[in-house]
Amino acid sequence: MTSAAAYSAPAAPAPRLGWFTRAEAWLDSKGKGAWIAAMVLGFVFFWPVGLALLFYMIWSKKMFGQKCSRRGPLARQSFRAMKSSGNSAFDAYKADTLQRLEEEQDQFEAFLQRLREAKDKAEFDQFMDDRARNASADRSEDTDSRENA
Numbered sequence: 425m426t427s428a429a430a431y432s433a434p435a436a437p438a439p440r441l442g443w444f445t446r447a448e449a450w451l452d453s454k455g456k457g458a459w460i461a462a463m464v465l466g467f468v469f470f471w472p473v474g475l476a477l478l479f480y481m482i483w484s485k486k487m488f489g490q491k492c493s494r495r496g497p498l499a500r501q502s503f504r505a506m507k508s509s510g511n512s513a514f515d516a517y518k519a520d521t522l523q524r525l526e527e528e529q530d531q532f533e534a535f536l537q538r539l540r541e542a543k544d545k546a547e548f549d550q551f552m553d554d555r556a557r558n559a560s561a562d563r564s565e566d567t568d569s570r571e572n573a
Contacts, residue, residue: 467474
């Protein structure tokens, strides 16, 4: 007998996931907004379903954690990025590049924070200037009305 008989055996079918597991995976792939929409619809159509979804989201940390957004394809890519390729030179290059990108991201976020602070300061300064102008205009109206009286 040859080993060809071993290859002709049909493969075992993949186990079917339950409807709840499929629904959870589908909602996870859509993100946190899909979970919130499902919860709201649950409250609209039958409030115990919405309440159950709310409790499930809190219990599984889907509401306040990053769990559901981390399960998507990006999480698999970032996990793959941390895996060793077997080539030490490439792994060193990859580690340096990832570190450089993280530093650039931190610098960009710091720049955005400074930009927001500058915008807030400019808006506050404009508010204070408008307030001072209005106060001086009110004082000049008061002195005009006293002189006319």
